Amino acid sequence: LYTGGMDWYPNRDAVKYFVDQVFPTLRQQAPGARFVVAGRNPSDEFRREFAGMADVVFTGTVPDMRAEIAKAQVCVVPLRIGSGTRLKILEAAAISKPIVSTSLGAEGLEFRNGSEILIADDAQSFAHATAALLRDPARRAQFGAAARRRVQERYSLAALAAALRTAFGQVPALSTGPSYPAEFVNVRKCGTITR
Numbered sequence: 001l002y003t004g005g006m007d008w009y010p011n012r013d014a015v016k017y018f019v020d021q022v023f024p025t026l027r028q029q030a031p032g033a034r035f036v037v038a039g040r041n042p043s044d045e046f047r048r049e050f051a052g053m054a055d056v057v058f059t060g061t062v063p064d065m066r067a068e069i070a071k072a073q074v075c076v077v078p079l080r081i082g083s084g085t086r087l088k089i090l091e092a093a094a095i096s097k098p099i100v101s102t103s104l105g106a107e108g109l110e111f112r113n114g115s116e117i118l119i120a121d122d123a124q125s126f127a128h129a130t131a132a133l134l135r136d137p138a139r140r141a142q143f144g145a146a147a148r149r150r151v152q153e154r155y156s157l158a159a160l161a162a163a164l165r166t167a168f169g170q171v172p173a174l175s176t177g178p179s180y181p182a183e184f185v186n187v188r189k190c191g192t193i194t195r
Contacts, residue, residue, distance in 0.1 A: 001072035001097075002035070003065055003088045006042035006058075010082030014105075016049070018078040019056055021123035022130070027055070029131035038068040069095045073140060074133045077105035078126060089117070090155055093147035098140045100129045110154055116146040 002018065004011035015037050026033055033055065040061040050056045062068055069075065075092035079102055086109050092099050093111070100118045111117040118133070120126040133140050153159060 001068060001075050001092075002037050002039075002077070003068065003075070003091070004037075004039045006037070006039050006046060008082070010079055011039065012046060013081055014078045017080055017123075018076065018126075019050060019053070022076075022078060022126045023056075025124060025127035026131050029127060030134040033131075033134055036068070036072065038062055038065060065091065066095060069097055072097055074130055075099045076126075076130060077101035079105035083107075090151055093117075093144075093151045096141075096144035096148040098133050098143035099147060100126060100133065102126070111147065111150055116143065116150045118143070 002011075002015060004014070006012055006015070018035065023033075023035055034057060035055060036057045036059065038059040042058045042060060047058055050058075059068060069092055072092075075088070075097045077086070077088055077099065081104070086106060089099055089101060089106060089109055089111070093116075098118070099106075099111075100120060102121050103119055106117060106119060113119040118129040120129045133143065
């Protein structure tokens with residue numbers, strides 16, 4: 001499964017890269033595999049590029065992405081361009097799905113390659129990593145569980161609250177007396193600052 005809005009070029013590029021360069025090898029190594037693309041606004045023109053490929057499926061907009069992720073055996077993130085928050089990885093990990101991604105696809109996230117996620121930056125490696133997971137249910141479960149633990153430890157609301165408490169605990173107490181720090185003088189004139 002790959003999730004993402006098809007009205008964003010990096011997602012379309014990722015799909016095209018996966019189908020053209022990764023999927024041929026994956027088909028050989030994991031016969032019967034299907035590539036499901038779940039996300040809004042795949043244009044008719046874009047869909048037509050994959051016409052005749054029964055093993056490439058576009059869902060279009062779905063009411064709840066969690067249902068699509070839950071059906072997947074492996075979530076892939078073959079992003080080669082673009083930036084932003086990698087919510088697709090966090091969503092898949094939260095549902096205990098194993099993930100294969102490019103380095104760019106997982107950029108900025110603290111997932112350990114080889115235990116919580118598989119990183120593959122060339123088509124052959126990506127196909128091999130995905131096929132290995134598809135063929136091994138126990139390994140899929142192991143990676144999925146490890147990915148979920150990482151989300152709970154680093155990206156859950158509890159983890160966010162703890163990080164905020166730590167950050168706010170490092171802010172020095174602000175004084176309202178004459179020794180008030182010079183960089184806050186203009187702010188002080190606007191009203192009272194409280195901690």
